Amino acid sequence: MKPFLIAEREDSILTVRMDSPETRNALSEPAQMQEFVDLCASVKADRSVKVVVLTGNGPAFCAGGNVKDMRERGGIFAGSPYELRESYRNGIQRIPLALYELDVPVVAAINGPAIGAGLDLACMCDVRISADTAKFAESFVKLGIVPGDGGAWLLPRIVGMPKASLMALTGDTIDAAKALEWGLVTEVVPAAELLSAALDVARRMAANPSHGLRLTKRLLREGQHMRLDSLLELSAAFQSLAHHTEDHQEAVNAFVEKRAPQFTGR
Template sequence: MKPFLILEREDAILTVRMDSPETRNALSDPSQMQEFVDLCANVRVDRSIKVVVLTGNGPAFCAGGNVKDMRERGGIFAGSPYEVRESYRNGIQRIPLCLYDLDVPVIAAMNGPAVGAGLDLACMCDVRIAADTAKFAESFVKLGIVPGDGGAWLLPRIVGMPRASLMALTGDTIDAQTALAWGLVTEVVPAAELETAALGIARRMAANPAHGLRLTKRLLREGQHMRLDSLLEMSAAYQALAHHTEDHMEAVAAFVEKREPKFTGR
C-alpha cells in the first residue's frame, strides 16, 4: 500500500500532501490515521522543523469519511455500536489529539473542497488559506451523523457559535469568499498560486527563532481553556526560558546592529 502522506522538505518547512486523489483524499483507513499520528510524533521531536504546510493532491483537500464504506458498513464503520465507537476513539480521533496539539505552526493550504472530517482537519491547523475554487461544509448532519472528530469543538472557535451552528445544522456548503468573510480562512488566492502563498506565510514564520515559535503556539493553544491568571503564570515561565536562548540574544543584537539575524535553534 502506498503512503497516504507525501513529505517534502524546504529548509525548516515541511510540506505534507495527502495523496489519494482517486478518493478525494477521504479519511477512512486506519493506516492513514496512523500516518498522521506518526507524522506528529516525528515533527514534535525534530527541532529543525519550524512550520508544517498541509495540502492535498488532486481536486480536493479532503472529502472526509468514505461514504461508500458507510453504505457497506465497512472499514472503520463496521461492527456493533461499541466497535464503531472504539474505531472512532482509536482511529480518526487520534488526529485532532496530535495535530491540534502539535508544537509547531501548521498551515492548511486548501486546494479544493474540505468536507466533513476534511473541514475539521483544516480546523485543527493554525492558519488556513484557500484556493478560489475551494468549498467547505460541516456536512455530517446530511448523512444523519454527527461531527465525530472534533468539529463541534473546533469550528465554533474559528467562526463563532452562530455560524458554526448554521454550518453544522444545515450541512450546507459555503464558497471560498464566504469562508473568507467568516474568518474560516485568512486568504483566498487563485488555485495556481495557492502553494506559493502558503509557502510565503510559512517562510515568514520560519524566519523567527524555533523556540519562540513553539512556545508562542503552545500559549495560544493553552489560552483556549485557561483563566487569564493561569495563562500569565505560564507566560512568565515561558518568557524566562525564551530570554535565556541564544537565538533571543542574537535577535536583540541584530535589531540593535540593524542587520539580519542568524538563528541556530539554540
Template sequence: MNPFLLVERDGPVVIATLNRPEERNAISETAHSDEIAAFCAEMTRDATVRAIILTGSGKAFCAGGNVKHMREKIGMFGGSPYTIRNNYRTGIQTIPAALYELEVPVIAAINGPAIGAGLDLACMCDIRIAADTALFAESFVKLGLIPGDGGAWLLPRVIGMPRATQMTLTGETIDAAKALEYGLVTEMLAPEKLMDRARTIAASIAANPGHSTRMAKRLLREGQDMKLGPLLELSAAYQALAHHTAEHEEMIAAFVEKRAPKPF
C-alpha cells in the same frame, strides 16, 4: 500501497500532502489516522522543523469519510456500536489530538473541497488559506451523522458559535468567498498561486526562532480554555526559557546593531 501522507522538506519547512486523489483524500482507514499521528510525533521531535504546510493532492483537500465504506459498513464503520465507537476513538479522533499537541505551526493550503472531517482537519491547523475554487461544509447531518472527530469543538472556535451552529445543523456548503467572510480562511487566491503563498507564509514563520513560535502556538492553544491568571503564569515560565537562548541574544544584538540576524 503508497503512503497516505506524502512528506517533502524544504529547509525548515515541511510540506505534507494527503495522497488519495482518486478518493478525494478521504480519511476512512485507521492506517490513515496512524500516519498523520506518527507524522505529528516526528515533527514534534525534530526541533529543526519550524513550519508545516498541509494540502491535498488532486482536486480536493479532503472529502472527509469514505461514504462507500459507510454504506458497506466496512473499515472503521463496521461492527457493533461498541466497535464503531472504539474505531473512532482509536482512529480518526487521534488526528485532532495529535495536531492539537503539535507545537510546530501548521498552514492548511486548501486546494479544493474540505467536507465533513476534511473541514474539521482544516480547522485543526493554525492558519488556513484557500484556492478560490475551494468549498467547505460541516456536512455530517446530510448523512444522518454528527461531527465525530471534534468538529463541534473546533469549528465554533474558528468562526464563532452562531455561524458554526448554522453550518453544523444545515450541513450547507459555502464557497471560498463566504469562508473568507466568516474568517474560516485568512486569504483566498487563484489555485495556481496557493502553494506559493503557503510557502511564503511558512518562510515568514520559519525565519523566527523555533522555540519562540512553538511556545507562542502553545500559549494561543492553552489560552482558549485557561483563565488569565494561569495563562500569565505559563507565559512567565515560557518567557524565562526564551530569555536564556542563544537565538534571543542574537535577535536582540541584530536589532540593536540594525542588521539582519545570523542564521540559526
C-alpha cells in the same frame, strides 16, 4: 498500500500532501490515521522543523469519510456500537489530538473541497489559506451523523458559535469567498498560486526563532481553555525560558545592530 502522506522538505519547512486523489483524499483507513500520528511525533521530535504546510493532491483537499463504507457498514464503520465507538476513539480521533496539539505551526493550503472531516482537519491547523475553487461544509448532519472528530469544538472557536451552528445544523456548503468573510480562512488566492501563498506565510513564520514559535503556539492553544491568571503564570514561565535562549540574544543584538539575525535553534 502506498503512503497517504508525502512530505517534502525546504530548509525548516515541511510540506505534506495527502495523496489519494482517486478518493478525493478521504480519511477512511486506520493506516492513514496512523500516518498523521506518526508525522506529528516525528515533527515534534525534530527541532529543525519550524513550520508544516498541509495540502492535498488532486482536485480536493479532503472529502472526509468514505460514504461507500458507511453505506456498507464496512471498514472503520463496521461492528457493534461499542466497536464503532472504539474505532473512532482509536482511529480518526487521534488526528486532532496529534495535529492540533503539535507545537509546530501548521498552515493549511486548501486546494479544493474540505468536507466533513476534511473541514475539521483544516480547522486543526493554525492558519488556513484557500484556493478560490475550494468549498467547505460541516456536512455530517446531512448523513444523519455528528462531527465525530472534534468539529463541534474546533469550528466555533474559529468562526464563532452562530456561524458554526448554521454550518453544522444545515450541513450546507459555503464557497471560498464566504469562508473568507466568516474568518474560516485568512486569504483566498487563485488555485495556481495557492502553494506559493502558503509557503510565503510559512517562510515568514520560519524566519523567527524556533523556540519562540513553539512556545507561542503552545500559549495560544492553552489560552483557549485557561483563565487569564493561569495563562499569565504559564506565560511567565515560558518567557523565562525564551529569555535564556541564544536565539533571543541574537535577535536583540541584530535589532540593535540593524542587521539580519542568524538563528541556530539554540
